[in-house]
Amino acid sequence: MREDELDRIDEEARQRGISREELLKRAAVAGLALAGSGGLAQIARAGIAATPKRGGQFRVGVAGGSSSDIIDGQDIVTNPDQARLMAGFETLVGFDKNFKLKFNGLAEELSPNKKGDVWTIRVRHGIEFHNGKTLGAEDVIYSLHRLIDPKLKLFGGAALSSVNPHGMKKLDKRTVRLHLKHPDATILDALGQYVAGIVPVGYSPHAIGKAKPNVGTGPYKLKSFTPGQQSVHVRNPNYWRHGQPYFDGVVIIDFPDDTARVNALLGGQVDAITNIPPAQVGIVNGRSGRKVLESPTAQWTPLCMRVDTAPFNDARVRKAMRLIADRPQMVKQALSGHGHVGNDMYAPFDTAYDHALPQRHQDIAQAKSLLKAAGQTHLTVDLQSTNGALGMNEGAQVFAQQARAAGVKVNVKILDSGTFYGAQYLKWPFSTDFWGTRNYLSQVAAGSIPTSPYNETHWPDAADRKFLTLYREALRTINRKKRYEIEHEMMKLEYDHGGYIIWGFSNFLDGYNTKLRGLVPGWKGVMQLNNFGSGFRTFWFG
Numbered sequence: 001m002r003e004d005e006l007d008r009i010d011e012e013a014r015q016r017g018i019s020r021e022e023l024l025k026r027a028a029v030a031g032l033a034l035a036g037s038g039g040l041a042q043i044a045r046a047g048i049a050a051t052p053k054r055g056g057q058f059r060v061g062v063a064g065g066s067s068s069d070i071i072d073g074q075d076i077v078t079n080p081d082q083a084r085l086m087a088g089f090e091t092l093v094g095f096d097k098n099f100k101l102k103f104n105g106l107a108e109e110l111s112p113n114k115k116g117d118v119w120t121i122r123v124r125h126g127i128e129f130h131n132g133k134t135l136g137a138e139d140v141i142y143s144l145h146r147l148i149d150p151k152l153k154l155f156g157g158a159a160l161s162s163v164n165p166h167g168m169k170k171l172d173k174r175t176v177r178l179h180l181k182h183p184d185a186t187i188l189d190a191l192g193q194y195v196a197g198i199v200p201v202g203y204s205p206h207a208i209g210k211a212k213p214n215v216g217t218g219p220y221k222l223k224s225f226t227p228g229q230q231s232v233h234v235r236n237p238n239y240w241r242h243g244q245p246y247f248d249g250v251v252i253i254d255f256p257d258d259t260a261r262v263n264a265l266l267g268g269q270v271d272a273i274t275n276i277p278p279a280q281v282g283i284v285n286g287r288s289g290r291k292v293l294e295s296p297t298a299q300w301t302p303l304c305m306r307v308d309t310a311p312f313n314d315a316r317v318r319k320a321m322r323l324i325a326d327r328p329q330m331v332k333q334a335l336s337g338h339g340h341v342g343n344d345m346y347a348p349f350d351t352a353y354d355h356a357l358p359q360r361h362q363d364i365a366q367a368k369s370l371l372k373a374a375g376q377t378h379l380t381v382d383l384q385s386t387n388g389a390l391g392m393n394e395g396a397q398v399f400a401q402q403a404r405a406a407g408v409k410v411n412v413k414i415l416d417s418g419t420f421y422g423a424q425y426l427k428w429p430f431s432t433d434f435w436g437t438r439n440y441l442s443q444v445a446a447g448s449i450p451t452s453p454y455n456e457t458h459w460p461d462a463a464d465r466k467f468l469t470l471y472r473e474a475l476r477t478i479n480r481k482k483r484y485e486i487e488h489e490m491m492k493l494e495y496d497h498g499g500y501i502i503w504g505f506s507n508f509l510d511g512y513n514t515k516l517r518g519l520v521p522g523w524k525g526v527m528q529l530n531n532f533g534s535g536f537r538t539f540w541f542g
Helices: 003-016 020-030 039-046 079-088 137-147 155-160 187-192 258-266 278-285 315-324 327-334 364-373 392-406 440-447 466-476 480-497 528-536
Strands: 057-063 107-112 118-123 163-172 175-180 220-226 230-235 249-255 290-300 303-305 339-341 380-386 409-415 430-432 504-513
Touching (some): 057 258, 057 528, 079 230, 079 249, 137 155, 155 187, 155 440, 220 249, 249 258, 258 504, 278 504, 303 392, 315 364, 327 339, 364 392, 380 392, 392 409, 440 466, 440 480, 466 480, 504 528
Parallel strands (some): 057 249
Antiparallel strands (some): 107 118, 118 175, 163 175, 230 249, 290 504, 303 430, 339 504
C-alpha cells in the first residue's frame, strides 16, 4: 500500500477515533478495500465507524501553571500556556503525526525562489479572526514583525533571525513577499513551530501576554482567564475548517499537583489530563472508563549546567557530570521505563541527527579523575527543579543518588513553578528544565546561542565560539547533504563541551475518559494529548 494511501487511512481513523488497525479490521469484515480511490468513501457510507459528534464541554487538566500564566499567540513558558495558545491561535504551516512538515495551516502557498532568500506567502481565502476581522497580508507582516522584535524576545522569533524587518512587502490582500537577510534552509520549520502564531494587526505590540482582546484564528475563542487556575474557551462559530471544532467549549485547568490531577480524572472532574506520573499508569488503566495514551516524543528534561558560572565554567567538570549519569537507570527509575535513553544531544526525530555520536555511558572512575584534575574532588552543588514536566523532579532525584558514587553531593531543591520560572529562571547555575520536539537548527535557535530566548546553559563558552560560525553557515546552506555535515560538526561540539546532560526522552503519558474520541496512538508529538488536538478541534465525545 502506498504512503499516500496509508496517510488517508490514518486520517480517516483519526477522524473516527479509532486506530488504523481497527479501521482495517472493520473494512475487512465489511468486505471493503481501502487501497485505491473510493474505499474510504465506501466505509463512510456503510457507517462502519462512528461519525464525530458535536456538543459538550471538554475539561482538561494540564500539569503545572501558576499566577504567572499567560496567553499569547507567540509565546509560552509552561504547559498550560501551550494548551491555551493552541486553542486560539494557528500557524502558516504545521507538522503531521510523523513530525513531517505539512501545508495544513493558514497558508495556501509558502514558496522560495531558487536561492532561498525570497519567499512568497499567500494565506487562504476567507479566514477570520475571533473579532471578525478577515486574515490578510497585513496580519502576516505584523505577526512576523512582532515575532522578531528584539525588545519582546518572543520564543517564536528565535528561529526567524534571517527575516529582514524591512524586507516584507504586501503584494495583494492575501500575499506577502518576504525578503531574508540571507538564504535560510530552516524558514519553514520556524514558521511551523506552534509559537509562530499569526495574530491580527495591533495585537499586544509592546508586551507578552497582554493582548486585549486576545484573538487569533483558532477553533476556540477566549471567554475568561484566571492565571494559575483556569481558562474558558467557546467554539469559534466562523472557524475555517469545515465541521470543526466539535465541542461547544473547552476548559483548561491548571493542576501543579500530580495526585490532584490524577484524582480529578478518576473522579470525573475532568475528561482528560496531561503528564500522568509513570507510577500511576497501571491505576488509570485499571479503572473502568479510563485509559492512558502513550506517545513517543523527542521531549527532553535536561540537567542544565551554566557554562559561564563556577564550577561548570570548567569543561572538565561538565564532562564529569555527564559521565556520572547512568542513563538506562534514569529512564527506568525516573520514567518507569516510559521513554528512551538520551545521548546529550537533542532533536532525535530530525533526519539530520548524528547517530554516529558514541553512546555515552556511566564512568565513575573517569568522572572522579576529571573532578580531581579540576580541583573539585568534594563538589557540592544545588540542583533547582520544579514539577513542570514529567522527568524534571524525578530525573534530578535519581541523578543526585548516582552522583554520590563520584563523591559529588547534589542538593535537589524542588521549587514551586512561580519561583522556578520567576526572576531567577535562566540564571540558575544548575537546574532542570523541559523542551519539546523540534528539529535541530530550530532548537539551536531556541536554546543554544546567545540570542536564544531560553539559553539555560549560556552556551557556547569562550572556547567554543566556532559553534556560532557553524550555525550561521548551516542556515545559509541550502544543499541538504552539505548542511548535515555542518550540523554534525555543531552537534559534536555541544556533545563534547556543552552544558546539557540529556539523559533521556520521555513518552507522553496522558489520561482520558474513554468517551473522548480522536486521539491517535503512536503520534510523534510536540505537545501532550496529540498536540492538544491541534487546538482541541479534532476531539469529540462518542
